[in-house]
Amino acid sequence: MATQRDGQHLQIRLDPGSSIPFYRQIILQVEMAIADGRVTTGYRLPTVRGLAVDLQINPNTVAKAYSELEIRGLVSTQHGTGTFIGEWSPAPSEVDREQLLSQLVHEFMSHLGSYGFTVDDLRAYLREESAKDGRK
């Protein structure tokens, strides 16, 4: 098990071949790490320069990613100290959240419909994804 600890917390990797821009790949990976609970409030992200060297990209690109994360309230940055995972914004009532989710999903389904996908396609896809994650 110990051999598996690597990249357990937050190991950012870029796919230069992807059409997703670098800064967005970083954002997505940080978001995922938060969603998965791999990192939580107070966790310190790699420094802008450090990550830039690691990924062999320009520091500005990392900074742009961190900056967007901060605007969204996912991380908070302390000048001269570093960038940290923030607290989750206070959740509205559970009922409201459920309603909101329902609305968002329905909008999305109508959108998927334009491409000929059905709810079952979505379910199947999520099932596969979850299977893949399990194998990893």
Added chain:
Amino acid sequence: MATQRDGQHLQIRLDPGSSIPFYRQIILQVEMAIADGRVTTGYRLPTVRGLAVDLQINPNTVAKAYSELEIRGLVSTQHGTGTFIGEWSPAPSEVDREQLLSQLVHEFMSHLGSYGFTVDDLRAYLREESAKDGRK
């Protein structure tokens, strides 16, 4: 009544929020409609101008989409008559469909994320929905 199921065939809808450009959204929706048989050889696509007005976008954008569809051989344009689904319409591969679905889902998840929802919230929601539907 059956003649009136127009919207069932090809109802193009754009998502301005998506990172997929308009012209590509149009292409994908036409492709997918061909793929699952909602439209077949000889079906007449909406006119460039008509669709542009409908979608409230620049006619050039529609034209670009149609043009690319023609290059790929999926549709053929009859000057002064309209644009029609071609005779030999190679359906997009399952892999392409899966990729598209994947991209759409990931974008949606990122969207959900900004409201603080996780993949698991989505899974849970779909599970509940499916349970409800079962009961009905």
Added chain:
Amino acid sequence: MATQRDGQHLQIRLDPGSSIPFYRQIILQVEMAIADGRVTTGYRLPTVRGLAVDLQINPNTVAKAYSELEIRGLVSTQHGTGTFIGEWSPAPSEVDREQLLSQLVHEFMSHLGSYGFTVDDLRAYLREESAKDGRK
């Protein structure tokens, strides 16, 4: 009255002497224009390059400001078309909003207290500000 129409909608000006960075000055002025109702949903902001020339600053700086506004959901940008004032995000219930405002104000007052300011100082300040605006 007609002589007063200038800069009525959105006239952005930078104060190079201010300690507030350029991109933030732009953000603040757009926010103000929205808050004042000088611009509303659908209003098209100056182009990135155009504004940069006007203000004699680097286009990237304008882009950074617009980008933050977009992340916050205040504007929405359409690639190749421009940047537009967005719709207001759907408001939660009035009661919740009132509670939220109350909480925020109380936090702020406690903060002001550390500097020796009182609620009355705040009231007086706002009164002056409103007087100034009226004069303009």
Added chain:
Amino acid sequence: MATQRDGQHLQIRLDPGSSIPFYRQIILQVEMAIADGRVTTGYRLPTVRGLAVDLQINPNTVAKAYSELEIRGLVSTQHGTGTFIGEWSPAPSEVDREQLLSQLVHEFMSHLGSYGFTVDDLRAYLREESAKDGRK
């Protein structure tokens, strides 16, 4: 009991969200406490280390603040004894106080803005509150 009103004299609190750096927040709060007489000549400030622990910040930051206060002649440091409010403590001018208040309010408004509140919402709220207090 009167000897226990400690927090009344000088209770320093930091706002990590503010754009005002920590060291400056400390300086301003000490200045303002002097200005409105909450602390006077001979009052002993918290120790550098003690305050750093309290505020959970780097001692260097507290030291920097105290050092600047000493340069301005507002406090004097007695090696091995502590830091004390000086004998001649020029109070910050009214203009400075107004500027500070202005900055704090503007920052707060920007904060409120991200929740969709406007200056007018704030005004309305304060008006209501004042009405309520009057009734009490």
Added chain:
DNA sequence: GTGGTCTAGACCACA
């Protein structure tokens, strides 16, 4: 022409 991304590099302020 529009915005988006990325680089290189400079200078500043905070801890």
Added chain:
DNA sequence: GTGGTCTAGACCACT
């Protein structure tokens, strides 16, 4: 050492 701001300039994709 940390992050923040700004410039200059290149290249790309969308309308």
